[in-house]
Amino acid sequence: MPTPPYRGRFAPSPTGPLHLGSLLAALGSWLLARQAGGQWLVRIEDLDPPREIAGAAAAQLRTLAAFGMQSDEPVWWQDTRGDAYRAALERLFASGDAFWCHCSRSDLAADAGVHRRCVAMRHRPDPAARFRVPPFTTLAFDDAIQGRVAQDVATEVGDFVLRRADGWWAYQLAVVVDDAAQGITDVVRGADLLDSTPRQILLQRALGLPTPRYAHLPLVVDGAGRKLSKSLAALPVDPDDPLPALRAAWAALGQEPRALPATGSIANVLQGALRAFVPGAIPRLPQAPLAAVHNTEVIGRA
Template sequence: MLSNPSLTPPCNKDGKDEVNYVGRFAPSPTGPLHFGSLITAVASYCDARAHRGKWLVRIEDTDIPRIYPGSEDHILRSIDAFQFDPDAEIIFQKDRLNLYEAVIEQLHQQGLVYACQCTRKMLGSNHIYQGTCRNLDLPLEHQAIRVKVDDQEICFTDRLQGTHCCNLQQDLGDFVLKRRDGIINYQLAVVVDDYLQGMTHVVRGADLLDNTERQIWLGQLLGYPKLQYMHLPLAMNDQGQKLSKQNMAQALDLTQAPQLLQQALRALRQPEVDLDRPAQMLQQAIAQWDIALIPHCTELHGHYL
């Protein structure tokens, strides 16, 4: 486990662990928030509040070249427009790069990561990394950094999707924590920040379901506590594609926040709430929150823009 005091999760004034539930909404600013993002925000917020827990917001912006101009501002304005109430200051991952570098150095000292000089062209179409550079002992500078995985099955029980398993060595191979261009990989940043922010529960879209075993593996290597996961079904457009920035999903119209909030709760199959100010609607939704009503599938089919 990390011994650096700056890499220690929060405690309350008595030095005891925080509340039993800490959740988060962690959008990436590669475009403005869309309806699929709203579903995740609503579900994560209601689930945390229904458990009398804390809810935090984190902007996952380590992939700096992909940040879409104005998207961070739209995310922050959306939090205000829908009257979500985070329990701590919003953090930005691009301000925390030194923390991720410290974790990579820790893993390096333990012999758990190595430098990789393989390019995409060299790897070709094979999506399973064969460990080409694992024993070359290359210098870390100006190379990708991969973490070693073992030949073992990792399983977790998702609160919606049931049991999910993966053998990382057989299905993926050693995976990248830092790219050759210096960009910190999502897998590392999310694991470190979930630990440092004291997360206990992760509620997010089913498109991230297959990332979970990698994050569990990293957490095990670092001695972090286990998390509870709930992967929500994805809202799909009329072409059967998930709503995303890449598929040109429409930005949330913040002037229609109450109506959009009502639609998001309907998509989650929650009991009806009265059309009102978002804060009042959220309070009603929290009082009625029931994850058993959320479709236990990976896709929501309907008319979602």
Template sequence: MSQNLHPLTPPVYRGRFAPTPSGPLHLGSLVAAVGSYVEAKSHKGEWLLRIENLDPMREVSGASEEILKVLEKLGMEWDRSVVYQSQRSAGYRAALATLEKQRLIYPCSCSRKEIMDSTLSGIEGPVYPGTCREHLHRRTSPVAWRIRTDNKPIEFVDSLQGPVRHRLQQDIGDFVLRRSDGVFAYQLAVVVDDAEQGVTHVVRGEDLLNSTPRQIYLQRRLDYPTPYYLHLPVVVNAEGEKLSKQTRAAPVNAANPIPQLITALRLLGQTPLPELVDAELASFWKWTIANWQPARIPRNVLTAP
């Protein structure tokens, strides 16, 4: 089912939080949620919520509903209806068709092993060598769809991390927009959704910083505006591993929200008043939004207490 997400008149600031329902919210995702929420509200903007459930194999049953319940108990109020990427395939197909008309995409039948055996190395490991770029794919099905990249520099200035510059063809290679199993790739979906929701500012984890040049490349090819970006440092455990379901990160305890919200604020470089521990949620958020200082957010990884 397609959703009409086109905004009427976008505000000066429209942000979003876009969790993947592969498990419950943990401290790492809470930091991203708090950072994006307070940035939006401190600018008197809107904060949207999008569930990025593109891949049914990664989605945990009931996780989407649990994420919404936890955010509600944390007092984080989103504007407009929640968007589910699983309902957005028509928009992604339309974007893919636009790129096909420009002869920017091509089918690829290379196996994962063939790509891993590439002698080309980029910022995220082996670079796709372009085997199917100028040739008919060897197998009739299934095939992935890749976009042709070039070596023109993609540059932007992240509000926290500073200048970023990639040459996609050498750093990343032609990347996948639709997998061979029919699942649309994150890079395409997030670009289409941000554009159609009228997102003006993206605040998310630094682990997605390297994805941004790819998304800007797609935005330009699809004639979409490019949002402002702010990539927050990721939260790691004592072993230096990013908090995640795989590293057994503890879920957020929504029954006792204030202490965890204070922990998230401190990780973001803020200095919440001691008396906020006993505050009502409405008072907590009022103080936090009024006293938010983005200049104090650290750039480097954050270690969970």
């Protein structure tokens, strides 16, 4: 069958403003989609209301627009997709791939939180739904940036949650259903989600859905080697002065800084970036702060 046209996406969670790490993921996915002549979509992963910040999603979309990146199709919001997730969960129950679990975190503490079998001492009125991972399940895939990745899902992850005990949908199920529904061919995202990919491939196979190609970008870390979102350096990028942050993200993607136009509109800078972009130069390892980020200073003037 013919290869479907490239369709990529950027899917932030509305838990705060975009910082350099999230901008790097947006820019990397946008560049790869545009270089392939494909489409780039935006999906808001608003699955966890207790962690969401009011107005964060709208602010993220405004920031993306200020950086010259807008979705080629209407933005998807996951909080409107409950019926699709419910239908997928029912299919997994029907096939025996899902089960209700009454285990609490304390029940699983003795096994470091990994669920291998139900050990709950009592039934709960609000059980979680889990995916049944067969014993000795090891899954491997080829990542465009990180290379060959293998995970013993049964040992390292165990039976994972599809719907939480509080009723909210789990990320693993939602992302698989929505990637398929949107026809996503290439998932480009941060390497912090690398270990989630085997679970998602298992779900794709159980649901009979296509598996997209994966590319996991390097994380941006602070001077202490911590993921940016965990440090004070995770301050918002400045949509009123986007070029410094854009140059920082470009350099974190392993690209030649001098390849970008020295001046001009954000649209012209992005076109210059697209012409100069070398996917093979993207590094695998986390990237330390760049010249545009000094210690905990915000990028730009925000």
